[in-house]
Amino acid sequence: MAFKLTPLPYADTALAPVISAETLSFHHGKHHQTYIDKANAAIEGTDLADKSLEEVIVAARGANQGLFNNAAQSWNHGFYWHSMAAESTTASDELVAMINNAFGSVDELKTKLADRGVGHFASGWVWLAEKGGKLSIEETHDGDTLADSGFNPLLVIDVWEHAYYLDHQNKRPAYLDAVIGTKLNWAFASENLARGTTWSYPA
Ligand SMILES: [Fe+2]
Numbered sequence: 001m002a003f004k005l006t007p008l009p010y011a012d013t014a015l016a017p018v019i020s021a022e023t024l025s026f027h028h029g030k031h032h033q034t035y036i037d038k039a040n041a042a043i044e045g046t047d048l049a050d051k052s053l054e055e056v057i058v059a060a061r062g063a064n065q066g067l068f069n070n071a072a073q074s075w076n077h078g079f080y081w082h083s084m085a086a087e088s089t090t091a092s093d094e095l096v097a098m099i100n101n102a103f104g105s106v107d108e109l110k111t112k113l114a115d116r117g118v119g120h121f122a123s124g125w126v127w128l129a130e131k132g133g134k135l136s137i138e139e140t141h142d143g144d145t146l147a148d149s150g151f152n153p154l155l156v157i158d159v160w161e162h163a164y165y166l167d168h169q170n171k172r173p174a175y176l177d178a179v180i181g182t183k184l185n186w187a188f189a190s191e192n193l194a195r196g197t198t199w200s201y202p203a
Helices: 021-043 053-060 065-082 093-103 106-119 172-182 186-195
Strands: 124-131 134-141 152-158
Touching: 021 053, 021 065, 053 065, 065 152, 093 106, 093 134, 093 186, 106 124, 106 134, 106 172, 124 186, 152 172, 152 186
Parallel strands: none
Antiparallel strands: 124 134, 124 152
């Protein structure tokens, strides 16, 4: 069963001007699609062809770097699209309590997420994640993922240049401030926390 490009959960104009339709046309329509196509090509005709994307990631980690990169990037991008919302969203009481406990306040968390994103060298991902009832900010480099890490990812922000270059050029802090300030999907984070298991890439 071939993996599919997850549809955007909003119109391609919905995140503008933070993330424009032009960026989404490349980032979702070209970059994400290419990761999906390459992962599908690599598993076609193998015993991984009928596995879930999460199972492919586990099988490929440390064994097939090319497949791992494309499978993990497919998963990360699917999760990233859902980590943003066009409308303002609200965190659950449970999530707010855990954020306050771990970071002091939601505003402090937002500041720390932006700082980690700005400080992340080169390409990668910045995550809000839960493990053992505790929240933390995690970073993964290049195509690496938290999908098979033992963490329950709640939100992710793509800090590859292709995520922001058309809209913000080299100004990664401007992209991070705008996304973190206005577009993060706190309802999605709350759902992930309440479910207690890692999000599954849509079949
Ligand atoms: Fe990306």
